[in-house]
Amino acid sequence: MDALSIRKLTKIYADKKSALNEFDLSVKQGEIFSLLGSNGAGKTTLINILTTFLKPTLGTVQILGKDLESNMQFIRSNIACVAQHVSTDDNLTLAENMRFQGGLYGLGKAKMKERTNQLVEIFNLSDYIDKKVETLSGGIKRRLDIAMSMMSYPKILFLDEPTVGMDVQSRQSMWRMLSKIKSELGVTIFLTTHYLEEADMLSDTICFIKDGKNIIQNTPANLKKFTRKNMIQITMTDSQDTERMKELLLQKDYVTEVSVDDRSLNIQVEHSQQHFFDLNTYVLSTRIGFEGIEITEPTLDEIFLDIIGERGN
Numbered sequence: 001m002d003a004l005s006i007r008k009l010t011k012i013y014a015d016k017k018s019a020l021n022e023f024d025l026s027v028k029q030g031e032i033f034s035l036l037g038s039n040g041a042g043k044t045t046l047i048n049i050l051t052t053f054l055k056p057t058l059g060t061v062q063i064l065g066k067d068l069e070s071n072m073q074f075i076r077s078n079i080a081c082v083a084q085h086v087s088t089d090d091n092l093t094l095a096e097n098m099r100f101q102g103g104l105y106g107l108g109k110a111k112m113k114e115r116t117n118q119l120v121e122i123f124n125l126s127d128y129i130d131k132k133v134e135t136l137s138g139g140i141k142r143r144l145d146i147a148m149s150m151m152s153y154p155k156i157l158f159l160d161e162p163t164v165g166m167d168v169q170s171r172q173s174m175w176r177m178l179s180k181i182k183s184e185l186g187v188t189i190f191l192t193t194h195y196l197e198e199a200d201m202l203s204d205t206i207c208f209i210k211d212g213k214n215i216i217q218n219t220p221a222n223l224k225k226f227t228r229k230n231m232i233q234i235t236m237t238d239s240q241d242t243e244r245m246k247e248l249l250l251q252k253d254y255v256t257e258v259s260v261d262d263r264s265l266n267i268q269v270e271h272s273q274q275h276f277f278d279l280n281t282y283v284l285s286t287r288i289g290f291e292g293i294e295i296t297e298p299t300l301d302e303i304f305l306d307i308i309g310e311r312g313n
């Protein structure tokens, strides 16, 4: 059973604006899933439908095997959602906030304690436990906000742009925490982001959404194979040798393109694994000095632009 199964989901707003257009998607249980797309692509609309805030116009949604429409109560008690704005109470301490949240879900004393300790550990919050929330930084509040949403033991956690506005360090520690929630608590995580690097580092599966349509869904590794694959990079010792090396490389029949960037040559070949050894031997035989040769993978940014360019128009 999938965590989410979405078929032909369509949302047309009152002003006839179509935000989701026969959107299909499946999300496996226990994975970290990232939904990536530009402003206005339909990400928040989708999260709002999945978390029961918004009614779809057409299409079917199953969450944990149950139809969304006829099982709202079941679904609400099995998911948690962290919206973009922080929803902690500034006048309470961090521990009080977590107790308050646990109380809302009717957790008994023992469960409350166990869960609080577990989440304080995962989110690295022990230094702040008795501090009033108003004295904490934005990044810590955000961590608390997500920890609070986990008090109800949800099976799926929805996060709408969880790291927006964070500095690099806070963002990276958030990634570690989300990975821990997944591995230690077995929660399925569904997040939206604008940051390709974030999706790449964190997720098991990525989906690109454009104009309310699912453009492509796959693992980060497979997405990288789709596009600009088979690149080998050589770094020359001396930038003066790059042009000469480029000419020599172009004589190889499996080399299709060479571009030069300072001391680096980016070489497009037919099969990077297959031709790597031969190319390596060949470069050595030229006796022109080079520092390194490696197979390079495209970044997700390149993939996104490639895919949006090719399929999104």
Ligand SMILES: Nc1ncnc2c1ncn2[C@@H]1O[C@H](COP(=O)(O)OP(=O)(O)OP(=O)(O)O)[C@@H](O)[C@H]1O
Pocket: 013, 014, 015, 017, 018, 019, 037, 038, 039, 040, 041, 042, 043, 044, 045, 046
């Ligand atoms: N309440 C609404 N009424 C009418 N149109 C809406 C409403 N909410 C969103 N839209 C439109 O639906 C489309 C999708 O918006 P949505 O907020 O889902 O995009 P998004 O991917 O979350 O964008 P962002 O990255 O900017 O948050 C946009 O064209 C938006 O203008």
Ligand SMILES: [Mg+2]
Pocket: 043, 044, 045
């Ligand atoms: Mg949005």
